[in-house]
Amino acid sequence: MTKNRKSPFHAGFVAIVGRPNVGKSTLLNRILGEHVAIVSPRPQTTRTRILGVHNVAGAQLAFFDTPGLHRAKGVLNRRMVETALQTLSEVDAVLMLVEAGTGPDGRVEIGEATRWAIEEVRRSGKPAILGVSKMDRAPRPTLLPVIAAYKDLHAWTEIVPFSGLTGENVDRLVEAIAAHLPESDAPLFPPDVLTDQAERQLAAEYVREQVMLLTRQEIPYAAAVTVEEFDESERREGGGLVRISAVISVERESQKAIVIGKGGAMLKAIGTGARKQLERLLGCKVFLSLVVKVDERWSESDATIRRLGL
Incomplete structure (x- = not known):
C-alpha cells in the first residue's frame, strides 16, 4: 500500500483586470472579508494597485486590484492604465472580469475597448481565468450566451460566473484561480498580512470614497485626498483615539463649494x-478633521500626481 502524498501548496500573484466599473474592487473586498478597496458606482474609482492577500487550504493568493483598462486620455488616466498594464507583466495569473447580461435583443455586445483589454491579457502570456461578474443582476439564461461570446476570444483556463455583491460562486472562482498558481514551498506572506495599504492610505481612500458617493457626478474625478496628520499618540490596545487631518483637493472653486455644501453640510456628511x-x-475612536482646497488642474500635473502617490 502506498502512502498518501501531501497535495502541493500553491502561491502566487493574481492581477484582477477589466474595464472600469466591472466589479474588481467589490470582488476583492468580498474575498478578503474586509473593506480594503473603496467602491462607488463611478468608473475609475480605483486609481492605484492594491494588494489583498487571501489564504485558503493549500494555497495563498495575492491579488492586485488594478485601475480599469480603457483608452486613456489625460495624465492621470494614462498613469492608471499604465499601472494596470505593468501589473500584468508581474503576476503569475490573471483574472479578467466582464459583466454578465445581454442586450435587449439577447445579443452580447463586446466593445472595441474590451477586445483591446483581452488582447493585453493575451500578450501577457499568463494563465487567464475569465470571471463573469454581477451574475446577481442577470437572468440565468443570459449567462450561457455571455460565456459563448467570450470563450473563443482567448484560451481561458477557466470561465466562472460569480457575484461579488452576494458572494455567489466566489469560492468556486478562488478555487479555479488557485489551481493555476505555481507550486510553492511556503506562502509568500505571513498569515496575518491582509494588504499593503497602510492605515494612513486607507484613511485617505475612505474619505475619497465618501466624496465619490455623496457629491455630484462632476466631483469624483476631480477629487484627491491627502492625509497630513495621523496621530496615534492616544491610541491604546482595544481602544483609545486616533486624530486624523486630511485635505480634499479639487480643481475649481465651484467644486470646492459643492464638497463643502450649504453651511458645511456636505463636508460634515463626508x-x-x-x-x-x-x-x-x-x-478605536477617530477624530477626523477635513479641509477642502483648490489645486487647479492637479490631475494634469505629473508632479502633483506623484506627490499624491498615484
Missing part, C-alpha cells in the same frame, strides 16, 4: 461616513 469606516478599521 467626514461622518469616513469616520465610521475608520473606527471599524482601527478599532
Whole structure:
C-alpha cells in the first residue's frame, strides 16, 4: 500500500483586470472579508494597485486590484492604465472580469475597448481565468450566451460566473484561480498580512470614497485626498483615539463649494461616513478633521500626481 502524498501548496500573484466599473474592487473586498478597496458606482474609482492577500487550504493568493483598462486620455488616466498594464507583466495569473447580461435583443455586445483589454491579457502570456461578474443582476439564461461570446476570444483556463455583491460562486472562482498558481514551498506572506495599504492610505481612500458617493457626478474625478496628520499618540490596545487631518483637493472653486455644501453640510456628511469606516478599521475612536482646497488642474500635473502617490 502506498502512502498518501501531501497535495502541493500553491502561491502566487493574481492581477484582477477589466474595464472600469466591472466589479474588481467589490470582488476583492468580498474575498478578503474586509473593506480594503473603496467602491462607488463611478468608473475609475480605483486609481492605484492594491494588494489583498487571501489564504485558503493549500494555497495563498495575492491579488492586485488594478485601475480599469480603457483608452486613456489625460495624465492621470494614462498613469492608471499604465499601472494596470505593468501589473500584468508581474503576476503569475490573471483574472479578467466582464459583466454578465445581454442586450435587449439577447445579443452580447463586446466593445472595441474590451477586445483591446483581452488582447493585453493575451500578450501577457499568463494563465487567464475569465470571471463573469454581477451574475446577481442577470437572468440565468443570459449567462450561457455571455460565456459563448467570450470563450473563443482567448484560451481561458477557466470561465466562472460569480457575484461579488452576494458572494455567489466566489469560492468556486478562488478555487479555479488557485489551481493555476505555481507550486510553492511556503506562502509568500505571513498569515496575518491582509494588504499593503497602510492605515494612513486607507484613511485617505475612505474619505475619497465618501466624496465619490455623496457629491455630484462632476466631483469624483476631480477629487484627491491627502492625509497630513495621523496621530496615534492616544491610541491604546482595544481602544483609545486616533486624530486624523486630511485635505480634499479639487480643481475649481465651484467644486470646492459643492464638497463643502450649504453651511458645511456636505463636508460634515463626508467626514461622518469616513469616520465610521475608520473606527471599524482601527478599532478605536477617530477624530477626523477635513479641509477642502483648490489645486487647479492637479490631475494634469505629473508632479502633483506623484506627490499624491498615484
